[in-house]
Amino acid sequence: MAELGKRSATLGVILRHAQHKIQDPAKLRRLIVDLIDKEQWSSLSADVKGDAYEGLLQKNAEDVKGGAGQYFTPRPLIAAMVDVVQPAPGNMICDPACGTGGFLLAAHDYLAKHHALDRAQKKKLKSGTFFGIELVDSVTRLCAMNLLLHGIGEGGSSGSGVSPLDSDNDKRRDAASTFDLPVVTKDALAGKHGEYEIVLANPPFGKKSSVTIVNEAGESSKESLIINRDDFWASTSNKQLNFLQHIFTILKQHGRAAVVLPDNVLFEGGAGETIRRELLKQADVHTLLRLPTGIFYAQGVKANVLFFDRKPAQEKSWTQKLWIYDLRTNLHFTLKENTLKRSDLDDFVNCYFGKSGSGVPPLNQEKKQSRDGSATLSRHNRVESERFKSFTYDELTKRDKVNLDIFWLKDDALEESANLPAPEIIAADITADLEAAMEQFATIAEDLK
Secondary structure, eight states: OTTGGGOSSHHHHHTTTOOOOOOOHHHHHIIIIIIITTSOGGGSOHHHHHHHHHHHHHHHHTOTTTSSGGGOOOHHHHHHHHHHHOOOTTOOEEETTOTTSHHHHHHHHHHHHHSOOOHHHHHHHHSSSEEEEESOHHHHHHHHHHHHHTTOSTTOTTOOOOOTTOOSSOOOOOTTTOOSSSEEESOGGGSOOOOEEEEEEOOOOOSBOEEEEEOTTSOEEEEEOOBOOTTOSSOBSBHHHHHHHHHHHTEEEEEEEEEEEETHHHHOOTHHHHHHHHHHHHEEEEEEEEOOSSOSSSTTOOEEEEEEEEOOOOSSOSOOEEEEEEOSTTOOOOSSSSOOOGGGGHHHHHHHTTOTTOOOOGGGSOOEEOTTSOEEOOOSSOOOOSSEEEEEHHHHHHSGGGOOOOOOSOOHHHHOGGGOOOHHHHHHHHHHHHHHHHHHHHHHHHHHO
């Protein structure tokens, strides 16, 4: 394992610093000879091996105390996000906070299933299409294994040979930004690492970035880590606001982004207001999906998905209307009894493509030709529904602090006691709210030290 870990290919990433903790030779022999060797692994398809590994990751994520839940985005949500973004062959796709690689794998599956790929395009899927950044090295290894088992990163040590910074007119290579592997360990917020047609991400939860300072006496204290970058609109220690700015900077012109963000990004003042104003002006911020509670392994999370396209500079604001879909009010999900399913997002996907209430699966509807010649669905003929409303740019900018935390549906539980949800759901909601409040108070306490 030590020798394999020194290789520069994906396998080297997976086995880097690997340690086996089985000290009993008899148990080790039974594992390798009696269990592993009896399976014909080479004859299994990438789908079977990949799905098995994904199952292990999900089981690990369910371990709330010590699992990898913070790196695991619900797969039905990922699938819906990819379905509306519609990756096309030739797109470079990045996740700057890739965790175990869920977004990259979903985009890979979408491309393989919805496009008739030729031999060169299939080769490109394995190396040169997907780019992941992960801060934690141990999670990078999980992601690398997940991608490899799904057939991504099989190109060997030479990698893609393509830098996301290369363009048709400028073949200048930037060694620091060239990806020889589909996933690398680095701090994505440290600077630009390329430009991409599509960015899909669920940045890490937790409100502020901080650094621990240890003085000569051994006493430690935490200080807020404010990110200062010339290509950012505002300097802040809020990680999600920084990721939102970062994702805008790594999008190519007309590039598309779908980003999971907590509620505070929608209403926080100061830097938050500045960032929202600039994003509405410089990008087409067209869709906001308000997510229900109870779908993430991290407790106390109230989140959303923001969809926007980067546009060229102009005097007039690019955002004309923001369409908001409310999947939260009067909807309750849990991680075990009532889990989120892909079908729960069908109405959102239909509304996204202007097929509200049609009952027609979005992928069977009338399509148009995109600039690369592939068939895509259009989002420009939308109609309002009970859960899907639009708000003009002027309406948004007139709101206090450009607050995008908008709801219009009545909460049934507040109208009549007979409509109250089950006691366990009420208890879970109260727990989530308290834990979110405690996290914010803990942040304030740290700042006051």
